[in-house]
Amino acid sequence: MKRLMLGLAALALPMVMSGSALAAAVAADDDPHSPPFVNPSKGAAKVEAVFVLDSTGSMGGLIEGAKNKIWAIAQAILSGEPKPEVRFGLISYRDKGDEYVTKVFDLNADIDAVYKDLRTFQANGGGDTPEHVSLALTEAVTKMSWSKDEKTLRLIFLVGDAPPHTDYQDGFDYKKAIKMAVEKDIRVNTVQCGSAADTCAVWKEIAEGGKGEFAAILQSGGVRMVETPMDGKIGELSRKLGGTAVAYGGAGARKGAEDKALMLADMPAGALAERAGYAREASKAEAPAAAGRAWGFGSWDLVAAIEAKTVKLEDVKEADLPEDMKKMSADERKTHIDKKLAERKAIQDELTKLSKERDEFITKKLKEEGKPTKDAFDARVLEMLKKQAEAKGIKY
Numbered sequence: 001m002k003r004l005m006l007g008l009a010a011l012a013l014p015m016v017m018s019g020s021a022l023a024a025a026v027a028a029d030d031d032p033h034s035p036p037f038v039n040p041s042k043g044a045a046k047v048e049a050v051f052v053l054d055s056t057g058s059m060g061g062l063i064e065g066a067k068n069k070i071w072a073i074a075q076a077i078l079s080g081e082p083k084p085e086v087r088f089g090l091i092s093y094r095d096k097g098d099e100y101v102t103k104v105f106d107l108n109a110d111i112d113a114v115y116k117d118l119r120t121f122q123a124n125g126g127g128d129t130p131e132h133v134s135l136a137l138t139e140a141v142t143k144m145s146w147s148k149d150e151k152t153l154r155l156i157f158l159v160g161d162a163p164p165h166t167d168y169q170d171g172f173d174y175k176k177a178i179k180m181a182v183e184k185d186i187r188v189n190t191v192q193c194g195s196a197a198d199t200c201a202v203w204k205e206i207a208e209g210g211k212g213e214f215a216a217i218l219q220s221g222g223v224r225m226v227e228t229p230m231d232g233k234i235g236e237l238s239r240k241l242g243g244t245a246v247a248y249g250g251a252g253a254r255k256g257a258e259d260k261a262l263m264l265a266d267m268p269a270g271a272l273a274e275r276a277g278y279a280r281e282a283s284k285a286e287a288p289a290a291a292g293r294a295w296g297f298g299s300w301d302l303v304a305a306i307e308a309k310t311v312k313l314e315d316v317k318e319a320d321l322p323e324d325m326k327k328m329s330a331d332e333r334k335t336h337i338d339k340k341l342a343e344r345k346a347i348q349d350e351l352t353k354l355s356k357e358r359d360e361f362i363t364k365k366l367k368e369e370g371k372p373t374k375d376a377f378d379a380r381v382l383e384m385l386k387k388q389a390e391a392k393g394i395k396y
Helices: 002-017 057-078 111-119 133-142 174-183 197-209 231-242 251-266 269-285 288-295 302-307 330-369 377-392
Strands: 046-054 085-093 102-108 152-160 186-193 211-217
Touching: 046 057, 046 133, 046 377, 057 085, 057 111, 057 186, 057 269, 057 377, 085 111, 085 133, 102 111, 102 133, 111 251, 111 269, 133 152, 133 174, 152 197, 152 377, 174 186, 174 197, 186 197, 186 377, 197 211, 211 377, 231 251, 231 269, 231 330, 269 288, 269 330, 288 302, 302 330
Parallel strands: 046 085, 046 152, 152 186, 186 211
Antiparallel strands: 085 102
């Protein structure tokens, strides 16, 4: 599998990096431009959600489902009015004696980056029932770059199937963590996987004390991925879209392009389709000239920067251009970028159309099957979020 992934990445990189830019030695060492996924609502509303996930062996189904549904959750959040900026944080936790106790990934507006981090989560370890929930909750409150303004909806989703250790004398206490969260206007929600009575009691206690809500779901998470006739074409177009990028700048540009190519090459078709749905919704919130950011093009991409009008082609230093563009005249460079912009627009339009058709197909399929999805992980998370969003003036 690893050899296949690298092979796909090798095919994708030349598309993303434009010519021989990958091997180019450029003057700048760092990427000086703005990051992708800026606030689409210009500060009108923000949602910050940190998922604290039990990553012991019994949680495999939930974690795999979350990997595929992170974009669908982000897409649903963006459907609020006003359209909010969305940032996700992640904490993977286990227990003392496991490979690790916690892994913390700070809040990030780049959903591709969040997906990349989530892909590192693997269900393993455990053995005894309690886990170090208290440490994970404490770090969710104290180690994230939470916004401090009153407009922001700040949420923690604690997801697991085992209660916290209460016998550790290490200074971490879930009750203290809940109190700190409330003081920072962070709501703590709990999602119980399975039906263990001891977990249920504590999860309800945490949700009540954290001014959040409690939900119980299947041990597997209940996440459903419906295959559609559009998935393959969406995947093909998503990777082709990457070929419209032109990496420029320093080491940050090269790294950004490499990471994007590897991610797209390794992403399952279903996840690529979910990603396209998120990009479709995010692009509605962006100004038309900056919509490229919604489709995942970062500050390393010259086409996105020109589209967003944050950079003028004539102002870019020759040392920061890819090798093939250095050899072009000024007119040839403009023609080259214009061609990339036109190709990108055509692909985005086709992806938007296919993504809508995919949503309609899934809605019809689930209705025909008559199988409830309201108790799935993603459905319960969105249900909680939408209820709590009203307090911050975000309506769904």
